[in-house]
């Protein structure tokens with residue numbers, strides 16, 4: 001954490017103590033919002049009327065995975081794999097109506113009380129330092145947003161970049177990136193397989209740690225980045241590296257609807273939504289409100305859900321039998337089973353909970369390369385062991401004929 005730079009390089013107008021760069025930022029500040037509206041390059045905030053989540057026909061596994069992700073953030077991200085036109089993006093956008101409010105910074109620079117706990121009073125902007133000193137809250141309840149990462153995002157857009165125009169304080173020197181804006185929100189990356197590797201890596205690291213640090217020359221800033229990560233990809237358009245695939249908790253294969261009646265029902269609902277979105281949404285609102293309340297209580301309950309050894313041990317055996325090396329397999333499997341039990345109002349995971357979520361936690365975990373690699377390495381290990389048994393036995397190895 002660097003020292004705050006309090007030298008004033010710009011004349012400070014008493015009437016406008018905050019260095020707003022434009023009217024848009026001023027309007028946001030007055031409205032008590034912590035996030036500026038994003039421009040096309042910065043990402044989009046979807047706040048139009050989303051299609052109701054419960055109105056999506058079929059796609060049971062996708063809906064289940066998304067709900068589990070909302071209930072237990074330890075699941076660590078959800079990847080939706082499937083062709084276009086299978087309601088992936090619709091489903092993600094529709095999640096917003098199911099989420100409870102969160103405490104969010106009211107400061108334009110996103111200062112949080114946790115920043116002071118970690119980095120001292122210099123870790124927040126002067127205004128927030130003053131507020132904190134006076135015992136005022138730095139946060140207010142706000143709705144969860146959906147941040148969609150644009151395909152053309154550059155690394156500077158994602159982590160943030162130097163803002164030469166705002167030099168009042170270290171925190172202000174870095175323009176907050178999409179990752180900082182995604183804190184306490186949902187971050188959706190459509191077509192993740194088309195993103196540059198450095199961008200995917202920085203997003204996955206930030207998601208795993210819940211925070212990230214940006215260094216730009218002498219300026220260093222750390223931001224919170226606690227978000228639910230949802231990626232989607234169309235395998236026809238390119239592969240995703242196996243290391244990246246492994247870092248997503250749940251992997252859902254989204255196929256088109258096969259049942260003729262389901263397809264017809266899906267068509268009718270889309271037509272109804274397009275004709276009159278408010279009316280269509282209204283038809284589902286009692287159920288949506290009930291579901292939102294269920295998710296709220298499941299989020300509370302999941303913290304105390306336990307997995308008995310008798311249930312966990314056979315599960316670990318199964319992971320080993322499948323030849324999966326990554327520990328993420330059982331971590332995700334157990335965390336999603338805990339969410340599943342919580343959603344059912346129970347405090348203990350059963351075999352049935354594990355079965356219900358097994359496919360999405362375990363599929364696409366095996367690596368052909370690693371299997372071949374270990375097989376080859378096992379042969380070498382045996383050879384080495386044979387040599388070592390006779391090694392140092394009074395030159396006896398030399399005299400023995402080779403096997």
Ligand SMILES: [Zn+2]
Nearest residue numbers: 107111125128
């Ligand atoms: Zn602040």
